[in-house]
């Protein structure tokens with residue numbers, strides 16, 4: 001019997017399912033960051049707001065990368081439904097902590113996917129995911145740099161304003 | 177045409193010559209391309225059997241549209257349970273076949 005599945009699909013079906021799950025997670029991240037951006041906007045933290053608008057866009061790009069990868073390889077990507085987006089935060093610090101936790105859980109999910117690729121000998125997807133591994137490392141570092149600012153600067157009175165102004169810099173990579 | 181998997185109500189076949197799949201339902205047999213088979217699988221995976229037992233699905237029916245809405249199916253609870261087993265079985269056989277053809 002011919003291997004029709006392989007003729008049509010260059011990735012493993014189980015991997016395709018996990019990639020579709022990852023699409024949902026990236027979409028969820030994108031919306032979650034948008035909610036954070038909105039909170040920052042309402043609280044007059046415009047630099048942080050811009051940071052999260054940008055972050056939201058990036059997550060959508062991650063999602064689209066996976067989306068296209070599935071379809072380009074003969075699979076079917078499913079447009080994600082997003083729900084359970086939290087809009088209530090008590091402080092900017094809480095937002096960045098939530099953001100870090102979110103990135104950590106995405107990292108875990110990517111690592112889990114790579115593990116599964118190895119188990120199923122899907123080297124194509126493993127190679128594809130290398131970019132995400134690097135990206136996740138950088139994302140976690142960015143969020144950690146934000147939290148370091150809170151440790152250093154404090155958020156009393158003017159402190160929070162000054163901290164907000166420093167937010168654009170957390171994206172910049174440290175000199176090598 | 178070779179049988180891939182047979183469950184209580186359904187049978188799946190692969191046709192090497194036409195490079196497609198067939199599924200025999202109790203009252204009709206339909207032809208599917210691989211993408212359509214994937215779409216079918218997605219719809220079946222999305223069926224939440226629990227709703228049949230906790231009262232959320234009052235009528236106990238599942239409605240599926242297949243192959244760009246060419247076909248419309250209604251399944252009762254028993255058939256829905258069987259359908260899930262059927263899809264898993266069919267894809268397991270496809271995977272087995274993949275393993276056999278790669279190692280050959």
Ligand SMILES: [Fe+2]
Pocket residue numbers: 026029058059062106
């Ligand atoms: Fe991401």
Ligand SMILES: [Fe+2]
Pocket residue numbers: 029059103106139
């Ligand atoms: Fe991210």
